[in-house]
Amino acid sequence: MTANQLTADITSFNLVIFGGDGDLARRKIIPALYYRFADNQLQVDFNLFCISRSHSDENAFKKQLLEFIDGPDKLVDKFMKQVVFMHIPQNDVENYSVLKNALDKNPDFQRIFYLSVPSSAFPEICDTMLAADLIRESSKVVLEKPLGHDLKSSIEINSVISKAFKESQIFRIDHYLGKETVQNLMVLRFANHLFERAWNAENIENIQITVAESIGVEKRGAFYDKTGALLDMVQNHLLQLLCLIAMEPPFSLDPDAVRNEKLKVLKSLRPFTKEMLRTEIVRGQYTRGTVDGKKIHSYLEDIDAYESDTETFVAMKVHIDNWRWKNTPVYLRTGKRMKKRYSDIVINFKELPHNIFPDSKYPLQNKLIIRLQPEERIELVQLSKIPGPGGYRFKPISLKLDFMDSFKDRMPDAYERLIIDVIRGNQTLFMRHDELMAAWEWIESINKHWQKEVPIHLYESGSWGPGDFILDNGTRWQTH
Numbered sequence: 435m436t437a438n439q440l441t442a443d444i445t446s447f448n449l450v451i452f453g454g455d456g457d458l459a460r461r462k463i464i465p466a467l468y469y470r471f472a473d474n475q476l477q478v479d480f481n482l483f484c485i486s487r488s489h490s491d492e493n494a495f496k497k498q499l500l501e502f503i504d505g506p507d508k509l510v511d512k513f514m515k516q517v518v519f520m521h522i523p524q525n526d527v528e529n530y531s532v533l534k535n536a537l538d539k540n541p542d543f544q545r546i547f548y549l550s551v552p553s554s555a556f557p558e559i560c561d562t563m564l565a566a567d568l569i570r571e572s573s574k575v576v577l578e579k580p581l582g583h584d585l586k587s588s589i590e591i592n593s594v595i596s597k598a599f600k601e602s603q604i605f606r607i608d609h610y611l612g613k614e615t616v617q618n619l620m621v622l623r624f625a626n627h628l629f630e631r632a633w634n635a636e637n638i639e640n641i642q643i644t645v646a647e648s649i650g651v652e653k654r655g656a657f658y659d660k661t662g663a664l665l666d667m668v669q670n671h672l673l674q675l676l677c678l679i680a681m682e683p684p685f686s687l688d689p690d691a692v693r694n695e696k697l698k699v700l701k702s703l704r705p706f707t708k709e710m711l712r713t714e715i716v717r718g719q720y721t722r723g724t725v726d727g728k729k730i731h732s733y734l735e736d737i738d739a740y741e742s743d744t745e746t747f748v749a750m751k752v753h754i755d756n757w758r759w760k761n762t763p764v765y766l767r768t769g770k771r772m773k774k775r776y777s778d779i780v781i782n783f784k785e786l787p788h789n790i791f792p793d794s795k796y797p798l799q800n801k802l803i804i805r806l807q808p809e810e811r812i813e814l815v816q817l818s819k820i821p822g823p824g825g826y827r828f829k830p831i832s833l834k835l836d837f838m839d840s841f842k843d844r845m846p847d848a849y850e851r852l853i854i855d856v857i858r859g860n861q862t863l864f865m866r867h868d869e870l871m872a873a874w875e876w877i878e879s880i881n882k883h884w885q886k887e888v889p890i891h892l893y894e895s896g897s898w899g900p901g902d903f904i905l906d907n908g909t910r911w912q913t914h
């Protein structure tokens with residue numbers, strides 16, 4: 435990338451983070467800005483206002499923040515001078531006046547408001563920002579997921595936000611869309627001849643998308659117990675991956691061209707009926723076990739409760755009712771406290787129509803594995819002849835493209851790319867309102883009845899989930 439490309443369209447800004455002393459801000463948002471700064475991408479004036487509602491100790495906050503920022507002292511010090519801690523205990527005009535005065539000092543800077551707080555707090559913050567006259571035509575707002583806890587609450591939250599901001603000012607973040615390999619999905623599909631021709635139900639048997647985590651709910655028990663894996667992971671991250679895999683080629687990279695195609699996929703998802711809930715979805719919750727050689731508490735112990743029927747694992751069969759994907763199911767699976775952390779997308783191609791090698795003990799079938807994390811690579815599994823005389827003997831081998839080998843630079847975190855896109859005003863990687871509504875509508879078909887229809891299966895921490903869930907066509911999940 436040239437220096438000009440790096441800094442193009444980046445203008446001076448004030449970034450205000452509500453929830454500025456929260457876990458996400460400390461671990462991801464502020465370090466992301468530091469690394470862009472360290473990479474010389476922020477060659478403009480900027481300030482970072484970290485708003486805290488409950489804590490008022492600036493020194494303690496900055497000390498904690500430094501745990502997540504790694505770099506030469508001089509550079510870190512220079513960056514930290516731009517970080518302003520503000521204790522605003524209440525959402526009212528009087529309390530916001532200190533922020534207003536600070537922002538008014540730089541009338542030419544763009545204003546970006548990042549709401550890194552539970553979405554139930556969005557309406558009050560937006561209303562107060564309006565009343566305190568903080569919002570300008572050029573201001574932007576970044577919203578963290580989950581946006582609401584069901585369709586109705588999401589509609590309500592959106593209606594309040596849209597009183598303060600136009601759709602072109604709203605950036606609904608899903609950090610999976612900022613991951614390098616996730617972006618590479620678009621390149622793999624739309625910049626290479628080889629795969630796109632075979633990318634349909636005629637050639638693909640099924641698609642499996644897995645996001646397995648080895649961590650538990652960490653310190654987010656109270657939030658997680660109200661959310662569960664379906665809303666925390668499927669409603670956003672897994673559905674976005676599914677969209678990128680299943681969408682039609684957009685006519686350009688224009689934000690709306692891409693988002694129109696993703697919307698069509700979301701709209702073609704077959705809603706779950708009660709019968710499908712009984713047969714095509716599995717929920718689980720982790721119990722004690724061992725992960726990476728460490729003894730692990732159960733979910734109930736982690737959240738300090740006697741009972742809970744919140745799921746920490748979901749696996750499901752999804753149907754996309756359109757021409758391209760008729761009869762090619764997509765299996766989604768995500769869980770916490772799994773044996774290993776990894777995410778991948780496996781495209782299982784169909785068996786060839788005719789077999790001229792009857793002695794092969796392997797099906798004549800290719801598999802494309804797109805590994806998103808922890809390593810980033812693409813693997814094409816193909817059948818090969820074992821060299822030597824004595825007829826045809828076969829072995830599946832993998833052709834591997836490892837991104838870390840091919841591109842030696844440090845892989846930026848997803849938040850780095852997304853925050854730069856916000857500063858630049860590029861909405862391609864952010865969910866549009868209608869996308870969000872379509873995702874909620876589909877999730878609602880599961881969410882409405884599943885507590886009654888889908889039992890919770892307990893699974894041991896460090897396993898692959900309840901009962902080694904086998905896909906309904908008899909195939910096993912591809913595991914690490």
Ligand code: BG6
Pocket residue numbers: 609647666
């Ligand atoms: C977050 C979820 O959105 O994504 C967390 O709220 C989850 O529960 C995290 O752990 C996973 O992100 P990543 O980038 O580590 O795969």
